[in-house]
Amino acid sequence: MLSDSAYYRSGDAGSSLMNPSKDNTTGHSPIRRHPIPASSSCGHDEWNLNSGHQAKRARVENIIKGMISSPGMHCTNVTRNQCVKSDGMQEKETIHEQDYVETSGFGSQRAGKQLENQHLRARFDHVDEVVDTIDKDESPETSPRDAFTDSYSEFQTSSSREYQGRKSVMSYFQSQPERIKLMAEVLKYELSRAVSRSVDSIFKSMPLIQTNIEGNAETDIRLQSSVGEDELGLTCCGNEVQVPDVQTEALSLVVQKPRLENKFVLHHRPQPPILFGNHDSEDQPSERNYEAVRQHALRCSQDACSRVGPAKFDTLRNSIKVRSKVNSRSVRSPQTHTVSVDRTLMESPGLPHVNIESDCLVKTNLYMLNEGLTTNHLKKAKLMFFYTRYPSSLVLKMCFHDVQFSRCITSQLIKWFSNFREFFYIQMEKFARHALIEGVSDVRGLTVERQSELFRALNMHYNKANDFQVPDSFLEVAEITLREFYISISMGKDRDPSWKKAIYKVICKLDSDVPAQFKSHHSA
DNA sequence: TATCCTCCTG
DNA sequence: CAGGAGGATA
Numbered sequence: 001m002l003s004d005s006a007y008y009r010s011g012d013a014g015s016s017l018m019n020p021s022k023d024n025t026t027g028h029s030p031i032r033r034h035p036i037p038a039s040s041s042c043g044h045d046e047w048n049l050n051s052g053h054q055a056k057r058a059r060v061e062n063i064i065k066g067m068i069s070s071p072g073m074h075c076t077n078v079t080r081n082q083c084v085k086s087d088g089m090q091e092k093e094t095i096h097e098q099d100y101v102e103t104s105g106f107g108s109q110r111a112g113k114q115l116e117n118q119h120l121r122a123r124f125d126h127v128d129e130v131v132d133t134i135d136k137d138e139s140p141e142t143s144p145r146d147a148f149t150d151s152y153s154e155f156q157t158s159s160s161r162e163y164q165g166r167k168s169v170m171s172y173f174q175s176q177p178e179r180i181k182l183m184a185e186v187l188k189y190e191l192s193r194a195v196s197r198s199v200d201s202i203f204k205s206m207p208l209i210q211t212n213i214e215g216n217a218e219t220d221i222r223l224q225s226s227v228g229e230d231e232l233g234l235t236c237c238g239n240e241v242q243v244p245d246v247q248t249e250a251l252s253l254v255v256q257k258p259r260l261e262n263k264f265v266l267h268h269r270p271q272p273p274i275l276f277g278n279h280d281s282e283d284q285p286s287e288r289n290y291e292a293v294r295q296h297a298l299r300c301s302q303d304a305c306s307r308v309g310p311a312k313f314d315t316l317r318n319s320i321k322v323r324s325k326v327n328s329r330s331v332r333s334p335q336t337h338t339v340s341v342d343r344t345l346m347e348s349p350g351l352p353h354v355n356i357e358s359d360c361l362v363k364t365n366l367y368m369l370n371e372g373l374t375t376n377h378l379k380k381a382k383l384m385f386f387y388t389r390y391p392s393s394l395v396l397k398m399c400f401h402d403v404q405f406s407r408c409i410t411s412q413l414i415k416w417f418s419n420f421r422e423f424f425y426i427q428m429e430k431f432a433r434h435a436l437i438e439g440v441s442d443v444r445g446l447t448v449e450r451q452s453e454l455f456r457a458l459n460m461h462y463n464k465a466n467d468f469q470v471p472d473s474f475l476e477v478a479e480i481t482l483r484e485f486y487i488s489i490s491m492g493k494d495r496d497p498s499w500k501k502a503i504y505k506v507i508c509k510l511d512s513d514v515p516a517q518f519k520s521h522h523s524a
Numbered sequence: 525t526a527t528c529c530t531c532c533t534g
Numbered sequence: 535c536a537g538g539a540g541g542a543t544a
Contacts, residue, residue, distance in 0.1 A: 378535090390529095407527095412536085414528070419535060422530080500530085529542080534535105 369404035373412055377403065381413065382462040384518055385420045386474040388511040399518045420462065425485075425500065427457055428478070432485035443486050448479040477510045 370377075377400060384391065384399060391399075396413050403409055431454045435446055448455055450470070458478065459470060484503045493499040 411527090415536070418529070425530095504530085525544100527543085530540090532539085533537085 370402055371404055373400075373403060373409060378416065379465075380518065381416050382420065383468050384514055385417065385424075385462050386468075386470050387514045387518075389417070389421055389424065389477070390508045390511055391417060391514070395514055399514060401519070423461055424458065424478075424481070425503075427454060428481045428485045429489075429500075432482055432489055435482075435486055436490060440486070443483045443490075446479065446483050446486055448475050448482060450475065454478065454482065471512075473512050477507065480510065481507050 380399070388395060391413075393410055393414075396410065397405055400409075400413065432446075440446060455470075455475065455478065459466065463470060481503065484506055488494060488499055488503060493502075
């Protein structure tokens with residue numbers, strides 16, 4: 001039997017780090033306040049758009065989704081092209097008439113039909129509100145209450161399809177609610193158009209967009225609109241309007257293949273490096289430049305918003321945004337500042353000219369710090385855990401030099417290691433108890449080898465890809481921890497609520513130095 | 525008071 | 535993994 005002191009290093013343990021307060025049985029209040037949304041933490045940048053716009057956007061989306069899923073809404077298999085482009089409006093008319101017959105009980109027939117129609121009616125009241133908003137935003141001189149016949153006729157026959165529907169939909173609804181299918185089409189079309197215009201606006205205003213896909217390539221993609229500035233407002237649909245047929249989601253609107261093919265020319269020619277930051281000193285990134293990028297993005301967004309109207313713009317906002325909390329999933333290489341574009345946008349099959357491994361990749365001289373931790377950082381932190389279970393903030397800063405440290409980032413890193421420890425100790429306790437149950441009588445029989453089940457569990461957690469050679473020192477620490485748990489449990493110390501505290505006190509002294517490769521500039 | 529830790533929960 | 539509660543420490 002090994003004595004406890006066998007594992008102890010000399011020295012004072014009076015660190016604040018060792019204050020395990022409770023054991024598992026120590027009760028917390030059974031009533032826990034649930035956390036506020038994660039995005040609220042850490043103060044990452046958000047688009048400072050009016051929250052009312054979000055509400056409007058949500059309403060529009062709800063309305064359209066509701067329409068798509070509503071009974072009697074059979075237009076979902078009809079593409080926007082079919083609805084707008086083809087001279088098949090006659091055909092549409094026929095369909096609508098059929099629907100009219102099917103739902104003609106509005107207000108007078110079976111109760112079920114009444115309820116259904118009341119439901120639809122209520123929905124259209126929302127549409128009324130939204131369309132009013134849109135009208136105010138875009139054409140204040142136009143009354144939303146124009147006669148149905150005029151506007152519907154316009155929708156059907158206008159050679160300038162830019163205008164169709166919007167002015168008319170309300171009166172159209174109010175007079176002929178059974179034709180809501182057409183309304184759905186109109187709204188979908190409007191949304192699509194607005195999003196397209198927004199994309200144009202942003203890409204024109206912010207021609208250089210860096211994106212990083214799958215964390216293995218940063219691509220500077222020169223996006224240029226192939227049309228003139230004056231076309232932005234109206235002729236983004238000049239060729240044809242391609243609107244998703246069923247899934248009227250904002251994102252799918254953005255990534256429509258034909259639109260992008262028609263609209264954007266993705267130049268592959270090498271571009272000069274974009275130097276957002278202070279490239280004289282890696283250790284002193286320019287926060288002002290960093291902020292300038294954000295402000296520029298914000299201005300672009302506001303510009304686009306002013307063009308398309310806030311309600312519509314929010315649809316776009318959902319698709320293209322400056323990453324905040326998402327950074328942990330949006331893998332970005334260090335030393336770059338990116339205005340991330342939603343991956344689905346850049347991965348659109350409609351971007352044949354985009355080579356993710358583009359030669360215009362600009363890595364050098366980009367000394368911007370990440371404002372958030374990425375999955376690569378997480379992976380690195382896990383590997384660091386093989387060396388240090390209780391890293392100091394200094395070590396963290398040395399190893400995550402590419403991150404702009406803030407209280408928030410530090411806390412997150414500390415939390416990560418806390419979680420790592422938690423998993424580590426849980427495994428140790430589990431295997432120690434298992435050994436006791438299996439009748440292991442001598443602590444010397446407890447070892448941690450690379451072939452052992454315990455090691456595999458740990459390796460799976462911290463080194464899932466198994467692409468890192470776990471140092472022997474970690475195996476030693478694991479073995480010591482396992483034996484500590486075994487001894488404590490076998491001695492019945494686990495009856496003490498704070499029995500783990502002594503173990504933690506031992507383990508925290510077994511940290512070793514993190515290899516230099518973790519501190520190098522290319523290790524993240 | 526700020527920070528860090530463990531524990532618990534989702 | 536993140537968030538919160540609650541404790542310990544400087």
